[in-house]
Amino acid sequence: MARLNLEVVTPEKIVVSEDIDTMVAPGSLGEFGILEGHAPFLTGIIPGELRYSLNDKAQYISVTSGFAEISNDKISVLVDAAEMSHEIDAERAAAARDRAQQRLADKSKKEDIDFLRAEIALKRALMRIKVSEKKV
């Protein structure tokens, strides 16, 4: 099939640029799916798992924040960071999770802004660990 073109781009690199059949992504208004012929649309992307399939084979990507544009069967996802599941360093993510949990445990000594940063970092780390377990 392969009737959609998907590009996932960060400030550092092009993570994916290929023709695919379907995609499901974490939108700011909820998870959304894209098939061929979808109406044009623009949405925010929140940290989570983006998955796509080609010939019934699924691929998983961890994404952080950004936005996605869908137009003429082309999907452009621009996010701060993204990694294919096999690119995720699970030990690094576990270390990031432990650091964030430590900061949250110390929260009484910290400013609110640090608490929020630690919570967001923890979410990113947990999301990376989850996606890394989906190696294909």
Ligand code: ATP
């Ligand atoms: P860390 O504390 O481990 O740096 P982080 O959540 O602060 O994690 P980000 O700021 O989201 O990291 O990402 C910085 C860069 O490092 C991005 O290019 C991102 O793709 C990459 N990256 C972050 N964590 C991992 C990981 N566990 N495996 C592979 N690449 C990662």
